[in-house]
């Protein structure tokens with residue numbers, strides 16, 4: 001069976017106002033269905049750049065990107081957009097919920113955008129199943145202002161999961177949460193892997209990273225296995 005994701009020798013140079021800078025200098029990464037991978041790295045090391053290449057928001061300059069064995073390295077934007085909404089779920093540090101909509105309506109938005117209009121009953125069932133998955137079905141009718149930070153992030157995760165993505169990309173999803181709530185959010189993200197979703201988590205938190213099946217570190221534009229944590 002082909003891996004879900006296979007990156008080989010991915011390079012990326014960003015041209016800012018200063019000299020062009022090579023951010024990724026030959027990244028290799030393989031992710032299988034149900035896999036969970038943490039990506040650590042100092043600030044500015046290129047973690048978000050890598051995540052945006054994985055999510056097809058941007059393209060590599062070199063190397064190869066296979067998704068389910070298909071070469072998508074240089075996919076044109078229109079096809080990339082289709083793939084992005086069909087195969088990927090995204091979770092960010094900020095929740096990006098629409099304030100005037102309820103939790104359920106926020107989750108339903110992902111279905112409307114991605115798949116056109118599903119029949120109302122089917123849509124509702126999918127939304128409620130996603131909210132149940134993240135443990136907040138009882139808050140379906142609440143608007144974000146009546147939800148805690150952790151609950152809002154769980155709505156955002158339900159929104160990412162409702163289209164049943166094959167890959168979940170999470171960029172510092174616990175960055176705005178207290179320790180206990182953050183643990184809960186990590187639980188919810190990991191539970192998506194039990195049904196075969198691949199999870200890639202960018203984090204600064206070593207404890208959260210250690211809960212993933214694999215911990216990688218991005219250094220000098222390359223990914224390598226992170227050293228074992230030194231317990232003090």
Ligand SMILES: Nc1ncnc2c1ncn2[C@@H]1O[C@H](COP(=O)(O)OP(=O)(O)OP(=O)(O)O)[C@@H](O)[C@H]1O
Pocket residue numbers: 014015016017023041042043044045046047048049050
């Ligand atoms: N559009 C851009 N043009 C030029 N340089 C950029 C651009 N976007 C990001 N950079 C630079 O590329 C480097 C990598 O940025 P990136 O956001 O991927 O790092 P990061 O590891 O996610 O950092 P952090 O942990 O602080 O979020 C940084 O030095 C950043 O300033």
